[in-house]
Amino acid sequence: xxxxxxxxxxxxxxxxxxxxxxxxxxxxxxxxxxxxxxxxxxxxxxxxxxxxxxxxxxxxxxxxxxxxxxxxxxxxxxxxxxxxxxxxxxxxxxxxxxxxxxxxxxxxxxxxxxxxxxxxxxxxxxxxxxxxxxxxxxxxxxxxxxxxxxxxxxxxxxxxxxxxxxxxxxxxxxxxxxxxxxxxxxxxxxxxxxxxxxxxxxxxxxxxxxxxxxxxxxxxxxxxxxxxxxxxxxxxxxxxxxxxxxxxxxxxxxxxxxxxxxxxxxxxxxxxxxxxxxxxxxxxxxxxxxxxxxxxxxxxxxxxxxxxxxxxxxxxxxxxxxxxxxxxxxxxxxxxxxxxxxxxxxxxxxxxxxxxxxxxxxxxxxxxxxxxxx
Amino acid sequence: xxxxxxxxxxxxxxxxxxxxxxxxxxxxxxxxxxxxxxxxxxxxxxxxxxxxxxxxxxxxxxxxxxxxxxxxxxxxxxxxxxxxxxxxxxxxxxxxxxxxxxxxxxxxxxxxxxxxxxxxxxxxxxxxxxxxxxxxxxxxxxxxxxxxxxxxxxxxxxxxxxxxxxxxxxxxxxxxxxxxxxxxxxxxxxxxxxxxxxxxxxxxxxxxxxxxxxxxxxxxxxxxxxxxxxxxxxxxxxxxxxxxxxxxxxxxxxxxxxxxxxxxxxxxxxxxxxxxxxxxxxxxxxxxxxxxxxxxxxxxxxxxxxxxxxxxxxxxxxxxxxxxxxxxxxxxxxxxxxxxxxxxxxxxxxxxxxxxxxxxxxxxxxxxxxxxxxxxxxxxxxxxxxxxxxxxxxxxxxxxxxxxxxxxxxxxx
Numbered sequence: 001x002x003x004x005x006x007x008x009x010x011x012x013x014x015x016x017x018x019x020x021x022x023x024x025x026x027x028x029x030x031x032x033x034x035x036x037x038x039x040x041x042x043x044x045x046x047x048x049x050x051x052x053x054x055x056x057x058x059x060x061x062x063x064x065x066x067x068x069x070x071x072x073x074x075x076x077x078x079x080x081x082x083x084x085x086x087x088x089x090x091x092x093x094x095x096x097x098x099x100x101x102x103x104x105x106x107x108x109x110x111x112x113x114x115x116x117x118x119x120x121x122x123x124x125x126x127x128x129x130x131x132x133x134x135x136x137x138x139x140x141x142x143x144x145x146x147x148x149x150x151x152x153x154x155x156x157x158x159x160x161x162x163x164x165x166x167x168x169x170x171x172x173x174x175x176x177x178x179x180x181x182x183x184x185x186x187x188x189x190x191x192x193x194x195x196x197x198x199x200x201x202x203x204x205x206x207x208x209x210x211x212x213x214x215x216x217x218x219x220x221x222x223x224x225x226x227x228x229x230x231x232x233x234x235x236x237x238x239x240x241x242x243x244x245x246x247x248x249x250x251x252x253x254x255x256x257x258x259x260x261x262x263x264x265x266x267x268x269x270x271x272x273x274x275x276x277x278x279x280x281x282x283x284x285x286x287x288x289x290x291x292x293x294x295x296x297x298x299x300x301x302x303x304x305x306x307x308x309x310x311x312x313x314x315x316x317x318x319x320x321x322x323x324x325x326x327x328x329x330x331x332x333x334x335x336x337x338x339x340x341x342x343x344x345x346x347x348x349x350x351x352x353x354x355x356x357x358x359x360x361x362x363x364x365x366x367x368x369x370x371x372x373x374x
Numbered sequence: 375x376x377x378x379x380x381x382x383x384x385x386x387x388x389x390x391x392x393x394x395x396x397x398x399x400x401x402x403x404x405x406x407x408x409x410x411x412x413x414x415x416x417x418x419x420x421x422x423x424x425x426x427x428x429x430x431x432x433x434x435x436x437x438x439x440x441x442x443x444x445x446x447x448x449x450x451x452x453x454x455x456x457x458x459x460x461x462x463x464x465x466x467x468x469x470x471x472x473x474x475x476x477x478x479x480x481x482x483x484x485x486x487x488x489x490x491x492x493x494x495x496x497x498x499x500x501x502x503x504x505x506x507x508x509x510x511x512x513x514x515x516x517x518x519x520x521x522x523x524x525x526x527x528x529x530x531x532x533x534x535x536x537x538x539x540x541x542x543x544x545x546x547x548x549x550x551x552x553x554x555x556x557x558x559x560x561x562x563x564x565x566x567x568x569x570x571x572x573x574x575x576x577x578x579x580x581x582x583x584x585x586x587x588x589x590x591x592x593x594x595x596x597x598x599x600x601x602x603x604x605x606x607x608x609x610x611x612x613x614x615x616x617x618x619x620x621x622x623x624x625x626x627x628x629x630x631x632x633x634x635x636x637x638x639x640x641x642x643x644x645x646x647x648x649x650x651x652x653x654x655x656x657x658x659x660x661x662x663x664x665x666x667x668x669x670x671x672x673x674x675x676x677x678x679x680x681x682x683x684x685x686x687x688x689x690x691x692x693x694x695x696x697x698x699x700x701x702x703x704x705x706x707x708x709x710x711x712x713x714x715x716x717x718x719x720x721x722x723x724x725x726x727x728x729x730x731x732x733x734x735x736x737x738x739x740x741x742x743x744x745x746x747x748x749x750x751x752x753x754x755x756x757x758x759x760x761x762x763x764x765x766x767x768x769x770x771x772x773x774x775x776x777x778x779x780x781x782x783x784x785x786x787x
Contacts, residue, residue, distance in 0.1 A: 091582030
């Protein structure tokens with residue numbers, strides 16, 4: 001087992017101007033489950049493939065443990081791409097399906113059996129070892145595929161969107177299995193996904209990338225509570241955070257008719273480049289429905305109510321004075337605000353509700369740089 | 375339940391709409407299925423008859439389906455032997471409104487054979503070697519255009535007979551990626567994975583007692599790596615020689631032609647004092663003989679079949695003493711005077727068993743065989759009749775290996 005270190009690792013494709021991965025610095029602890037997440041084209045898969053040896057590294061270095069593997073052939077890196085091959089062989093027993101790569105490598109039979117049995121125990125497959133794959137459920141087959149990687153006892157597991165070709169039910173099930181299995185095995189794992197829910201539920205830490213640049217790395221809680229910039233704020237969380245750019249007047253942000261006071265040290269961080277504006281982020285659950293009398297309340301016209309049983313979300317439009325000056329985005333699109341409301345007391349479509357941000361629940365970003373101010 | 379199907383296809387066939395999209399593919403009734411042998415797949419795959427042809431349907435995640443569809447289209451455009459994508463269907467739901475998986479549809483490759491069918495027929499003792507050669511050629515061609523396969527295996531390949539050998543086609547591009555150029559790491563990983571997968575697949579056949587006991591799975595896997603490296607080097611290596619050995623340039627081109635590749639471009643560099651020359655092929659196109667035959671006769675066949683047909687055309691030309699005639703005219707006469715009458719002499723119901731070019735190749739072989747036995751030159755019509763009676767009648771139908779009830783076929787996913 002080992003740590004993994006990206007040290008200013010850069011990948012520049014020939015004929016392109018912007019690196020696909022730009023000076024990535026990332027240290028992954030021994031036994032850690034790290035998720036690389038971001039929209040398509042952000043460089044997450046490229047980063048993983050650089051670690052696997054499938055992409056050249058044009059600048060910087062990559063280490064597995066203390067060993068510089070930047071120029072080492074993929075098969076000599078002691079890593080396993082999990083789920084690379086999970087078609088099971090129908091005539092071979094489950095045990096042979098798990099151990100055949102060891103047989104190819106010339107591992108003695110007794111060792112193979114021992115490693116397969118250990119893996120089967122962890123995977124709850126012991127009683128199936130001598131059966132054919134036909135006898136297995138879909139989930140069990142997934143576990144056999146994991147077993148193939150486990151028996152090789154690599155230093156690092158790599159997984160590139162492993163759930164993308166599973167159906168929705170199996171995806172949720174396998175997600176939980178991979179996460180709990182990784183914790184039991186304690187093998188350093190790098191996992192790539194575009195799905196922030198997958199990232200939040202699986203990773204010890206998450207690294208968010210965009211345009212080849214690392215945006216932030218931290219625990220799921222860090223990413224959710226203190227996103228480092230507007231991009232991470234909007235990317236992590238479902239439904240997504242509401243983000244709006246508002247005019248600041250005398251230390252007050254003008255959110256529709258509401259005036260939201262900014263702390264003095266925050267207001268001091270506003271520069272000329274911000275042109276008198278500030279970007280505020282507030283999650284749907286950070287809003288409470290209140291009355292018009294509340295000074296910091298602003299009106300939202302209900303476009304649609306999404307009822308999920310335990311929760312209900314209002315998708316609406318900011319109304320009132322100065323509302324047109326604001327530039328608001330959310331997961332629902334431009335000019336949409338998402339509000340979590342009491343599922344037992346939902347407003348009607350077209351209704352106007354007044355909402356206020358709960359104290360201490362505002363994320364404040366510089367409009368010019370997108371960086372977190374508070 | 376109202377379906378909200380979305381079909382993405384370049385030329386959608388309306389008959390697609392009549393298929394039971396509201397039923398999970400695994401439960402489709404035998405009445406719509408074509409009984410073809412299935413390979414080992416991680417997904418559910420079924421073959422279906424549609425408007426007189428056979429299509430392959432694979433249930434797969436929506437984004438992956440669109441991605442693979444696009445990749446297969448690109449590969450077709452690049453002239454790589456691969457299955458032709460028909461389309462993607464999304465928005466399926468069952469009678470209870472439950473969402474069903476998207477599907478990717480490809481055309482079934484006529485006359486193609488999955489490796490499991492080839493092995494279980496116990497064809498010739500060196501089948502494994504010939505399949506590996508075909509796969510090595512395919513892999514090199516894919517790598518030359520910058521395609522990283524990511525899951526090379528016999529299961530993800532289909533084989534078509536090509537004279538004595540096979541031609542391999544890519545049928546699964548799910549894990550693939552098209553790059554500008556592949557790094558040595560990508561190539562070596564792809565080849566290493568191919569080796570592991572092939573050995574695994576052969577071990578599986580062996581466990582099912584479908585493989586000749588004398589075959590050593592690991593040696594076969596190693597042979598792929600060796601063949602691949604040999605071919606890659608022949609096609610890409612720079613060669614250096616003294617400047618008075620210029621004949622080597624022509625020799626290199628001929629060698630590549632003999633391997634079945636055309637040289638589009640050759641980089642020639644000399645050192646400062648001009649005493650040594652370095653040559654390196656830049657663009658290499660496979661199908662040298664196939665293209666020549668296509669140009670001359672309009673016949674679109676596999677590389678080795680083309681080589682065989684061209685040999686016959688050349689001997690026809692020599693026998694008719696028409697070496698000075700325009701090649702195109704001789705080719706036309708050969709086509710209408712030799713090739714077509716031979717094929718037409720095969721009874722229509724037997725003709726579908728093999729591709730015409732393969733039939734012709736086998737008749738040539740048969741003629742050689744009976745001529746030697748008889749000690750005289752047997753004319754084509756006589757050889758054809760003998761071939762039909764003594765060989766073809768006893769051959770399995772390869773247009774689509776039928777005759778297997780769907781229940782008998784591997785239900786393995």
